[in-house]
Amino acid sequence: MAELQMLLEEEIPASKRALVESYQNLTRVADYFVCLRNYLPCDKRKALEETKAYTTQSLASVAYQINALANNVLQLLDIQASQLRRMESSINHISQVRYISF
Structure with a gap:
């Protein structure tokens, strides 16, 4: 439960x-x-190369951040699926107990 809360409130x-x-x-x-x-009067070739390098670095950072966000969302879904399985098991157990009681 704490892990789910941390994902929802902090990491995501x-x-x-x-x-x-x-x-x-x-x-x-x-x-x-x-x-x-x-x-600006400058070496336009150098400016282009610097801009390309910075853009490449920024896009790599974006790819990393998207991957991290996707992993957090997958972790969130795994936690929620686990909670649903526990709830389903609990409901099935209660249903079986009631069925046996009758």
Whole structure:
């Protein structure tokens, strides 16, 4: 029960926040590159390479965060399935006791 509560209250929301932050970072990267390309006198090739490297790193981070969130959701579903099996077993046991009593 504590594990389920921790997933629902801490881990899954934290994973979702990390994904939002990654989205915001990728947006900033795109804005930065557009700014460099259009307005600032600089080595555009170098700016492009730096932007590609940062984008690759950010996308790898997003993939990791999606994987972590998916694992948390799967763990949540496993816990809930286990709880349902216990409830079903309990109900079946009660039904059998009542059936025998009659």
